[in-house]
Amino acid sequence: MAKELPGYGTINVPKDREVPFGAVTPAPVCTQDLFQTSNWRMKRPVKEDEKCTRCLVCYMSCPDACWEYKEAEDEMYWIANFCKGCQICIQECPTGALTAAPELDFPDGVVRLEKPF
Amino acid sequence: MQAFDYKFQKFEPLKSFKKAPELEVYVPGHRTCAGCGPALNYRLVAKAAGKETIFIGPTGCMYVANSSYLCTPYACSWIHAQITNGGAVASGIEAAFKVLARKGKHTGAFPNVIVMAGDGGTVDIGLQAMSAMMYRNHKVLFLCYDNESYANTGIQTSPTTPYGAATTFTPPGKEIPEGKVLFPKDPPQLVIGGHPAVKYVATTTVAHPLDLMNKVRKALTYEGPTFLHMLAPCPKGWLFDEKLTREMARLAVETGMWSMYEWEDGVYKYTNVPKKYKPVSEYMKHQGRFAHLKPEHIAKMQAFIDERVKAVKERVAIPIPTPKQTA
Ligand SMILES: Cc1ncc(C[n+]2csc(CCOP(=O)(O)OP(=O)(O)O)c2C)c(N)n1
Ligand code: SF4
Numbered sequence: 100m101a102k103e104l105p106g107y108g109t110i111n112v113p114k115d116r117e118v119p120f121g122a123v124t125p126a127p128v129c130t131q132d133l134f135q136t137s138n139w140r141m142k143r144p145v146k147e148d149e150k151c152t153r154c155l156v157c158y159m160s161c162p163d164a165c166w167e168y169k170e171a172e173d174e175m176y177w178i179a180n181f182c183k184g185c186q187i188c189i190q191e192c193p194t195g196a197l198t199a200a201p202e203l204d205f206p207d208g209v210v211r212l213e214k215p216f
Numbered sequence: 217m218q219a220f221d222y223k224f225q226k227f228e229p230l231k232s233f234k235k236a237p238e239l240e241v242y243v244p245g246h247r248t249c250a251g252c253g254p255a256l257n258y259r260l261v262a263k264a265a266g267k268e269t270i271f272i273g274p275t276g277c278m279y280v281a282n283s284s285y286l287c288t289p290y291a292c293s294w295i296h297a298q299i300t301n302g303g304a305v306a307s308g309i310e311a312a313f314k315v316l317a318r319k320g321k322h323t324g325a326f327p328n329v330i331v332m333a334g335d336g337g338t339v340d341i342g343l344q345a346m347s348a349m350m351y352r353n354h355k356v357l358f359l360c361y362d363n364e365s366y367a368n369t370g371i372q373t374s375p376t377t378p379y380g381a382a383t384t385f386t387p388p389g390k391e392i393p394e395g396k397v398l399f400p401k402d403p404p405q406l407v408i409g410g411h412p413a414v415k416y417v418a419t420t421t422v423a424h425p426l427d428l429m430n431k432v433r434k435a436l437t438y439e440g441p442t443f444l445h446m447l448a449p450c451p452k453g454w455l456f457d458e459k460l461t462r463e464m465a466r467l468a469v470e471t472g473m474w475s476m477y478e479w480e481d482g483v484y485k486y487t488n489v490p491k492k493y494k495p496v497s498e499y500m501k502h503q504g505r506f507a508h509l510k511p512e513h514i515a516k517m518q519a520f521i522d523e524r525v526k527a528v529k530e531r532v533a534i535p536i537p538t539p540k541q542t543a
């Protein structure tokens with residue numbers, strides 16, 4: 100249903116997401132794809148793989164679970180869609196394998212999401 | 217008569233980061249601030265507890281910022297409670313599962329029932345419901361993620377906000393130059409002091425992930441109420457650079473602003489006790505909420521901490537073997 104908000108134009112709240120008071124919502128499985136936060140960040144962590152010891156500190160430090168250890172490839176994998184750019188992983192990495200790079204340096208940097216959330 | 221077997225879950229301690237469950241139960245895709253300490257805390261708790269868990273979320277950042285717009289990051293059961301009544305909602309859920317199990321209507325493992333409450337939802341507005349749950353001996357883990365303020369409504373002072381912190385309700389000014397004049401409550405001592413059914417209480421921080429996860433797992437193996445107090449720095453409210461979230465928690469332990477301990481049926485075990493405590497200014501200097509303080513205020517804080525640290529020494533800080541922290 101379309102709702103007028105002064106100064107904001109019209110937002111469409113899809114019927115299935117409109118709730119009167121309380122609601123039961125489906126639980127996410129691996130990621131909550133309805134709420135991507137990649138466009139929050141100004142810097143992103145970049146990894147120099149030779150320096151990475153797979154110590155998993157970055158994985159244990161990220162509030163947004165954006166580091167994953169891929170056992171088969173023996174590699175730390177960064178989840179771009181949700182990283183907010185807080186840089187905790189960079190601060191905590193004991194070997195200096197992670198550095199902060201400006202988001203605008205990347206072709207996919209600061210992409211506007213199709214949906215506001 | 218033999219005691220009924222509720223099929224409570226068992227948890228082994230984790231020996232290293234590699235041994236931690238891979239499964240994320242608090243998944244990415246939420247509206248908490250970048251670098252949010254409570255969000256990291258939530259993620260580690262959920263990872264340690266696993267999917268067979270019911271979280272009760274009293275109002276606060278870990279409800280509001282996580283469940284905005286009808287999408288939530290909880291990959292397990294979760295229910296909102298009023299900020300006042302996390303303990304009561306948890307009691308009802310636990311009691312219902314026990315009845316269902318006895319009637320044979322719930323045959324699986326008994327779910328972990330965990331209240332994830334803010335400091336306001338624990339030792340202030342949520343205190344009576346928590347205390348009553350503990351008094352009635354429910355098998356519930358009540359967990360306080362302490363960001364030292366009523367953060368979600370715009371950083372108002374709470375009973376755990378430290379002396380001297382600026383909040384929207386304790387702004388420093390001409391009349392009251394230090395901002396907050398009161399000294400904080402001590403949540404674990406409140407629980408230990410008055411709840412005979414509680415046999416396990418522990419403190420930890422987001423700078424000690426393995427210790428944190430192991431304390432969660434240990435608490436969950438108890439058949440009665442347990443309490444964990446977790447320091448979860450809040451970059452927005454404390455006004456520090458968000459990349460320092462874990463560093464703030466680490467400094468809190470190194471300066472004595474926070475003590476790491478377990479209390480098991482009357483016995484204290486302290487860990488991470490520094491040989492020599494750093495001055496509290498080492499911790500405070502990074503945080504905008506203390507920026508207005510004069511040397512005499514910092515001295516007052518130091519005196520308060522010195523006194524508190526004495527209690528640590530008196531309770532005999534014995535080093536217990538804990539898994540090695542990589543960071
Ligand atoms: C009875 C009641 N009073 C006030 C509020 C407003 N309120 C919503 S969140 C919040 C802050 C909660 O603080 P805390 O429990 O420390 O959690 P945090 O937001 O810091 O994570 C308050 C006061 C409310 N929801 N219910
Ligand atoms: S913290 Fe640094 S060294 Fe450790 S796994 Fe992550 S990138 Fe590699």
Ligand code: SF4
Pocket residue numbers: 143144160161162163164165166181182183184185186187188189251
């Ligand atoms: S910058 Fe922050 S959000 Fe991004 S991967 Fe590192 S810790 Fe996670």
Ligand code: SF4
Pocket residue numbers: 247248249251252253254255277281363367368449450451452453
């Ligand atoms: S205000 Fe603090 S506790 Fe709340 S979401 Fe932001 S960083 Fe987290």
Ligand SMILES: [Mg+2]
Pocket residue numbers: 276334335336361362363364365366367374
């Ligand atoms: Mg709080």
